[in-house]
Structures are given as C-alpha cells and as structure tokens.
Amino acid sequence: MQSRRDFIRGLAALTGAGLGSTLYNPKSLAQTAADPRFLIVLCAGGGGSIIDGPLAIRESECATPETQNVFADSIVKGFDGSPFRAVDLSGRAIGQIPSPFSVTPSTFIEKAREDMMVATWTRTSVNHQIGERRSVTGNEAWRGRTMQEMVAWQYGGEAPIPNVHLNPGFGFTEHGTDDTLPTYARGQLVANPTTWPLSLDGSRGQEYGLNPEVLAAVRKHRNEVFEPAGDFNKVYRSAPRLLEWQDLRGTPQERIEGLDLITKLMFQPDGEGGLPLSEFGLGTSAAGEAVRAAFPDYAVDPLHAQAALAFLLLKYGVSVTVTLGPSFDFVYDDRKDYLSENSVLNTPLAFDISHQAHRAGQAVIWDRLYKVVDGLMALLKQEDFGDGTSMWDRSMIYVASDFGREKHRPANASEWGTSHSLNNGVMAFSPLVPGDTLLGGVDPDTGMTYGFDPDTGEPEPGREMAEAEVFSGLLDALSIDTSDSGLPSVPAMRRS
Amino acid sequence: MRRNSLFRALTIAGTAALVLLAAGCNKSEDPGESAKARVTPKSGQVWAQDLANGLGLEAWELCAELGSYDCVSEAHLITLGGVEPTRLGIDEPSENASVSAPIAVDRVATAACGERYARDVDAGADGAVIFGAVLDKDRKRKREEVAENLVRRLLARHPTKEEVDGLMDFYKTIEDISDDPVRDWSIGACVVVATSTEALFY
Numbered sequence: 260m261q262s263r264r265d266f267i268r269g270l271a272a273l274t275g276a277g278l279g280s281t282l283y284n285p286k287s288l289a290q291t292a293a294d295p296r297f298l299i300v301l302c303a304g305g306g307g308s309i310i311d312g313p314l315a316i317r318e319s320e321c322a323t324p325e326t327q328n329v330f331a332d333s334i335v336k337g338f339d340g341s342p343f344r345a346v347d348l349s350g351r352a353i354g355q356i357p358s359p360f361s362v363t364p365s366t367f368i369e370k371a372r373e374d375m376m377v378a379t380w381t382r383t384s385v386n387h388q389i390g391e392r393r394s395v396t397g398n399e400a401w402r403g404r405t406m407q408e409m410v411a412w413q414y415g416g417e418a419p420i421p422n423v424h425l426n427p428g429f430g431f432t433e434h435g436t437d438d439t440l441p442t443y444a445r446g447q448l449v450a451n452p453t454t455w456p457l458s459l460d461g462s463r464g465q466e467y468g469l470n471p472e473v474l475a476a477v478r479k480h481r482n483e484v485f486e487p488a489g490d491f492n493k494v495y496r497s498a499p500r501l502l503e504w505q506d507l508r509g510t511p512q513e514r515i516e517g518l519d520l521i522t523k524l525m526f527q528p529d530g531e532g533g534l535p536l537s538e539f540g541l542g543t544s545a546a547g548e549a550v551r552a553a554f555p556d557y558a559v560d561p562l563h564a565q566a567a568l569a570f571l572l573l574k575y576g577v578s579v580t581v582t583l584g585p586s587f588d589f590v591y592d593d594r595k596d597y598l599s600e601n602s603v604l605n606t607p608l609a610f611d612i613s614h615q616a617h618r619a620g621q622a623v624i625w626d627r628l629y630k631v632v633d634g635l636m637a638l639l640k641q642e643d644f645g646d647g648t649s650m651w652d653r654s655m656i657y658v659a660s661d662f663g664r665e666k667h668r669p670a671n672a673s674e675w676g677t678s679h680s681l682n683n684g685v686m687a688f689s690p691l692v693p694g695d696t697l698l699g700g701v702d703p704d705t706g707m708t709y710g711f712d713p714d715t716g717e718p719e720p721g722r723e724m725a726e727a728e729v730f731s732g733l734l735d736a737l738s739i740d741t742s743d744s745g746l747p748s749v750p751a752m753r754r755s
Numbered sequence: 756m757r758r759n760s761l762f763r764a765l766t767i768a769g770t771a772a773l774v775l776l777a778a779g780c781n782k783s784e785d786p787g788e789s790a791k792a793r794v795t796p797k798s799g800q801v802w803a804q805d806l807a808n809g810l811g812l813e814a815w816e817l818c819a820e821l822g823s824y825d826c827v828s829e830a831h832l833i834t835l836g837g838v839e840p841t842r843l844g845i846d847e848p849s850e851n852a853s854v855s856a857p858i859a860v861d862r863v864a865t866a867a868c869g870e871r872y873a874r875d876v877d878a879g880a881d882g883a884v885i886f887g888a889v890l891d892k893d894r895k896r897k898r899e900e901v902a903e904n905l906v907r908r909l910l911a912r913h914p915t916k917e918e919v920d921g922l923m924d925f926y927k928t929i930e931d932i933s934d935d936p937v938r939d940w941s942i943g944a945c946v947v948v949a950t951s952t953e954a955l956f957y
Contacts, residue, residue: 419854420854420855427833427843427844427845428843428844428845429844434850442851445851447853447854447855448833448845448849448853449833450832450833450834450839450843450845451829451830451833454820454824454829454830454831455834455855457820457821457824457830457831457862458830458831458834458855458858458859458862459855459858460858460862461858461861461862461865462861462862462865464820464821465818465862465865465866465869466822466866466869467865467866467868467869467870467872467873467942468865468869469865469939469942469943469946470932470933470939472932473929473932473933473939473943474861474865474943476925476928476929476932476943477943477946477947478861480921480922480925480928480943480947481946481947481950481951484921484925485918485921485922485947485948485951486951486952486953488915488917488918488921489915489918489951489953490786490915491951491952491953491956492952492953493785493786493787493788494786494787494788494789494792495788495789495792495793495794495952495956496788496792497788497792498789498792498793498794498956499792500794500795500796500852500956501794501952501956503851503852504796504852504856504857504952504955504956505952507852507854507856507857508857511854512857512858515854515855515858516858534821535821535822536821538821538822539821539822586842586843587844588842
C-alpha cells in the first residue's frame with residue numbers, strides 16, 4: 260500500500276536517481292495535474308462490430324454480398340469527403356424480442372465525425388473478459404497497466420478520486436497488474452450512480468446527523484486518542500490494510516468532503532420524480548438539469564445514470580478518467596406503451612445478443628452508444644476549462660470493445676447469429692486524434708479490416724495492427740509520457 | 756553446602772519470578788507488535804451485524820439513505836467491501852478499500868448510534884439499552900458507565916482505563932462545540948467505538 264504522500268516521497272528519491280519520466284517526477288506530475296487530459300472509456304461490451312458501425316459495407320461493393328455482412332446500398336449513408344458511414348435501420352423485432360426499433364445514427368455521425376477516428380486492429384482473444392481487459396491494457400503491453408491507470412497516474416495527482424469505474428463486472432474495469440502503481444491511480448468502483456454520492460459525506464442528509472464540527476471532533480478523538488490506546492492498534496500497527504485505512508481517513512477524506520460532492524454529484528432531481536433530497540437537508544447538483552437533459556433516461560437506464568455521473572465527476576475535478584458502458588442486463592423502458600418502438604433500451608448481453616440477432620442487436624447498441632457520446636460531447640464542449648479551452652478540447656472518448664464479430668451470414672439472411680471474431684476496429688472521439696479519419700481499411704469482399712503505417716497512417720492491406728500499437732497510439736494522443744515503456748510508436752493516431 | 760544450594764535455588768526462583776513479573780507488566784502496557792501484522796477487513800454486512808448486535812437493533816434498522824435505501828445491503832454495499840454477483844457481476848470484494856469507505860462507515864455508524872440514542876430517549880432512563888445512564892442525570896460517573904458499556908457491547912471485551920478516561924474527557928471537547936452535548940457526546944462516543952479499526956478489522 261502506498262499513500263499519495265509516500266508515493267510522491269518515493270518519486271523524489273527516484274528522480275534523484277536519474278529517472279526522467281514525467282511519471283516519476285513530482286514536479287512534472289504537479290504540472291500535468293494542472294494541465295490534464297480526460298479519458299472516458301465507453302465500453303462496447305459483447306463485441307461491437309466496426310463493420311456494423313462506421314465502416315458498413317454496401318452490397319454493391321462486395322463480390323459475394325449474399326453471404327457477407329453487408330447492407331443494401333439504399334440504407335448506407337455516406338458523408339462528403341468522409342471515410343465513415345451510417346446505417347439508418349428499423350425493424351419489427353430484435354431477434355426473438357418482439358419490440359420494434361428504429362435508429363438513425365447518420366444524424367450523430369454527421370455531427371461528430373470531425374472529432375472521430377477509427378483505427379483497425381486484430382485482437383488476441385475472443386473470450387469476453389480477456390478481450391475486454393486487453394482493450395485497455397494493449398494485451399498487458401506496459402507492465403499490465405491499464406489506460407485509465409496511466410491517465411490517473413499522470414493527470415490525477417490532485418484529483419480526489421482520479422479513476423472511477425461505473426460499470427463493474429467487466430474486464431474493462433479490472434485493475435492492472437503493476438504493483439508499483441500509485442494507489443491513487445487505481446480504479447474506484449461505483450455500483451450505483453444514484454446513491455453513491457451519499458457516501459461522500461460522513462453525516463449530512465441524515466436524520467440523526469452530527470454537525471460538521473462535532474463529527475470532526477469525533478474523528479479526531481477516535482484517530483488520535485481511542486485507537487492508539489487500544490491493544491489492537493498496537494499489535495497491528497504496521498498492517499498494510501490498517502495503514503491504508505488510516506491514510507484514507509486523512510487527506511482523501513478531507514478532499515472529498517471539502518468539495519461538497521454529496522450535492523455536486525447528485526444528478527437526480529429533488530422531489531417528485533426524483534429523490535426526497537430537501538426533506539433530508541440535501542439538494543441536487545447545479546448541473547443536474549443539464550445532465551438530465553443530455554441523458555433523459557437516467558431514471559430507468561443505468562447507462563444514462565452512469566453517463567450523468569461520469570460528466571459530473573469530470574466537471575467538478577473529482578476524476579480525470581471514467582469508465583462506463585451498458586451492462587449485459589435487459590433494460591426495458593416501462594414508461595412507454597408495451598413493446599412499443601424503441602422500448603428496449605438494452606438488449607440482453609448488449610452487443611453479444613449478436614449470437615441470436617446480429618443485425619438488430621448491433622444497430623440498437625451502436626445507436627445507444629452514439630447517443631451517450633453525443634451527450635458527453637455536448638456537455639464537455641459547453642464546459643469552460645478556464646484557460647480559453649473547453650473540457651472537450653482535452654478529452655477523449657475511447658469506445659472499447661472485447662472483439663469483433665464474424666463477417667459472414669447465411670445466404671441473403673436479414674437476421675442471423677454470429678460468433679466472436681478477432682478482427683475489428685476501435686473508435687475514438689476527441690480533438691486530440693485526427694478527425695474524420697480512418698486508419699486502415701476494410702476489404703469489402705471479406706469484411707476483414709486491415710492495418711496502416713504507424714507513422715504516416717497510410718492504409719496497408721495485409722498488415723494487422725496489434726493491440727499494443729492501438730494502446731500506445733491512444734496513450735500518445737493523450738500525451739501520456741511513455742518514455743522507457745518499450746511501447747511501439749504510432750504517431751498517426753495523434754492529431755498534428 | 757545445602758544452605759548454598761538452597762540460597763542459589765531461591766535466588767534463581769526469585770529472579771525468574773521478577774522476570775516473569777516484568778514480562779507480565781510489559782505485556783499489559785505494550786502487547787508488542789505482530790510479526791505478521793495481517794488483518795482482514797470485515798465485509799460491510801458482517802460489521803453491520805456486529806454493530807446491530809451491540810446496539811440492540813436489527814440490521815435493517817441501522818441506516819436507510821433518504822429513508823428508503825438500506826445503507827448496508829443496498830446504497831453502500833460495494834463501497835463497504837460487499838459483493839453482488841447477480842446483477843453487477845462483483846463476486847469478490849475489492850482488493851483495496853474504496854476511497855470513500857471510511858466516510859460511508861462513519862455515515863452508517865452515525866445513523867445507527869443516532870437511532871439507538873433516539874430510542875433510548877423515547878424509552879426513558881429505565882427502559883434505555885445503552886444511554887439511559889446519561890439521560891437520567893448527566894454526571895461523570897454516568898458517562899463512565901456508558902463509555903464502558905459501549906466498548907463491551909461494540910468490541911466484545913472489557914475496556915481499558917485509558918479508553919474510558921479518554922471517552923469521558925471527550926465530553927469536555929463536545930461541550931464547547933455542541934448545543935446538545937449529552938446527545939452529541941452519546942452519539943459521538945458510540946461512533947468512535949463503532950468505527951474504530953478494532954471494530955472494522957479482525
């Protein structure tokens with residue numbers, strides 16, 4: 260266990276020993292904390308297939324369209340000068356779920372493509388948990404550290420909770436394997452975005468609460484008088500778990516409570532339709548109305564609730580990286596008429612419903628993710644960072660998936676099931692990556708993606724991009740100091 | 756010769772007794788440090804059950820956020836080191852304590868101790884479970900009784916004099932900053948004991 264203070268102290272010694280990386284230099288870390296980048300990992304769990312998203316193939320482009328995953332030319336929308344496409348699709352059912360759907364991703368792609376990059380890659384596992392993990396570690400490319408941990412390490416030195424994971428239970432939110440990582444950079448799990456802010460103040464909002472001065476005195480007596488007097492603390496005074504606990508009661512606790520996060524992060528409205536906040540002396544966030552407008556399904560859709568909290572965590576400087584995504588649970592909007600259009604908010608197993616209903620499932624979940632990206636982009640663009648830039652100017656939304664899907668279909672099938680595939684691509688939305696840019700390409704006859712030159716970005720049919728290359732390229736775009744990491748250089752993924 | 760042997764034996768026995776006595780004294784003053792120093796956190800639900808038992812409450816009576824969300828089994832379940840494999844896929848407690856866990860612990864304990872105090876007030880001095888003594892007449896002797904009672908009930912052991920004296924002295928601190936020192940000392944002393952590392956780890 261390393262407290263933030265211990266870690267910084269250790270860094271000072273290392274700096275003296277000549278290690279020059281930003282990550283090992285206290286002064287540099289302080290500078291980067293004041294000039295941060297923000298990483299949002301939006302998880303496309305279950306296998307978000309890139310050729311069912313922005314790299315859709317028209318049937319006229321394919322030599323054997325009847326057995327390939329391609330779309331009728333009439334529904335594939337392109338954009339002038341853009342490599343991206345969108346398929347506006349509707350249907351009467353999502354596989355065996357008799358609920359009609361209608362999606363129009365073209366509206367979103369048109370709006371977002373200037374800050375959108377797709378890079379192709381070939382994965383190393385078609386196991387969900389492993390594929391998810393490798394999407395954020397580049398297949399353990401840098402001592403098993405995750406992208407979120409690296410962003411938290413470099414930019415989160417001053418943030419109370421730098422790395423927050425809002426979608427537990429996936430490989431996307433596992434800890435990395437580097438024991439030397441500072442504790443503050445490790446992900447903190449948030450299971451329920453609605454009630455979690457209540458855990459950020461020791462007493463407010465309680466029927467029998469203590470006033471802050473009394474609570475402070477209680478803590479001081481416990482920490483400085485009662486515990487030191489007992490044998491338990493004498494016997495186990497050097498136990499790592501106790502030291503960790505005692506450290507958390509110090510500066511981290513002061514920072515969290517000092518920011519009034521129980522209010523600032525409370526996106527639920529007060530009163531009818533929300534929570535009885537004022538009855539308990541609490542209130543809703545000043546930014547609550549804006550986030551509720553961006554994510555209107557927050558009350559019924561856990562993903563919208565996650566997105567609302569994710570934005571607030573970044574806005575109020577609590578975190579520098581947040582990870583969110585759809586769960587594998589079926590989410591149904593019971594505010595709508597029974598089985599009416601778009602009443603299914605999340606398919607069972609999210610993208611992995613593709614085993615039964617590839618086409619509809621991919622369409623519904625991609626559209627779902629696009630709407631979350633749209634909401635986050637809009638909110639971050641409105642947020643002034645304070646130096647003439649917006650928060651969006653410093654942000655990246657990385658759409659991470661565990662793997663792709665098989666490219667074939669039964670002859671002329673309009674719906675079918677697919678297995679997992681190593682071949683795929685990733686999407687990133689950010690002013691930090693080359694906009695309206697496809698790195699690599701797709702063979703329209705096979706649906707297989709191919710790679711690109713890491714320096715120039717020129718497409719290279721026959722080349723496969725490794726997980727470590729995409730991992731490195733995204734970290735580079737976020738200006739993470741990767742010196743001495745041994746990672747491959749992929750400057751093509753950084754906006755010049 | 757026999758006298759010398761006897762004298763030597765008595766000397767050895769006396770020395771041994773002194774050594775043992777000294778060792779005993781040391782033990783009572785400083786039990787020494789564990790070579791392994793390994794402790795394990797109780798899960799939120801185990802800690803809460805201990806707390807409920809100590810306070811004479813049911814676990815579900817300890818704390819409900821906004822009057823609706825059970826603190827331990829719902830609102831702060833994962834923060835307090837719990838698991839929820841069915842919906843959330845969390846089948847093992849977090850390796851490290853959540854950064855907000857100590858705050859959540861204080862929150863649950865404040866609610867639970869407050870609930871006990873309120874019930875004791877309603878029950879009056881004779882029917883109270885823990886705080887009856889200070890409700891009857893607030894004297895130092897009565898606070899001592901409550902302090903001893905809190906340690907016995909929440910930590911399942913006898914208190915040391917140092918701990919009890921400390922909790923009694925704590926009243927002076929509270930008097931200076933509280934409008935209702937009897938209430939705030941009672942709840943505060945309860946929170947001190949209930950959220951001590953001895954209550955949270957084993």
